[in-house]
Amino acid sequence: MPYELKIETAFAAAHNLLNYCGECENLHGHNWKIEIYIQGSELDKSGMLIDFKVLKEHTDTILDTLDHTYLNKLPIFEGLSPSSELIAKYIFVELEKKLDKLPVTVHKIVAWESEKAAASYYR
Numbered sequence: 576m577p578y579e580l581k582i583e584t585a586f587a588a589a590h591n592l593l594n595y596c597g598e599c600e601n602l603h604g605h606n607w608k609i610e611i612y613i614q615g616s617e618l619d620k621s622g623m624l625i626d627f628k629v630l631k632e633h634t635d636t637i638l639d640t641l642d643h644t645y646l647n648k649l650p651i652f653e654g655l656s657p658s659s660e661l662i663a664k665y666i667f668v669e670l671e672k673k674l675d676k677l678p679v680t681v682h683k684i685v686a687w688e689s690e691k692a693a694a695s696y697y698r
């Protein structure tokens with residue numbers, strides 16, 4: 576697909592990792608930086624793949640469910656370890672549902688849990 580859009584956003588939350596031996600098994604927080612990559616081949620009449628504003632609105636709706644929460648307590652992570660990998664996957668799947676009717680594809684979600692460490696999810 577020849578066109579790609581990227582937006583960056585962020586949320587803050589607490590978590591602790593399950594089945595993990597080390598500092599991250601204890602409750603702590605991150606300011607996750609999220610990168611959203613959308614691809615497609617068809618542009619609309621304005622010459623855009625998707626309006627950045629629309630993409631931002633859909634992304635914000637998803638991140639609102641995570642922002643300032645204790646991720647382990649959310650039903651979506653019940654029984655799971657809310658790692659950056661699974662956060663990226665959750666955002667990917669939810670955004671895919673929201674963009675279902677549009678001629679675009681969610682390409683990749685990157686979740687940065689620190690300045691130097693990120694996890695990506697893509698198909």
Ligand SMILES: [Zn+2]
Binds near residue numbers: 590599603604605688
């Ligand atoms: Zn952590």
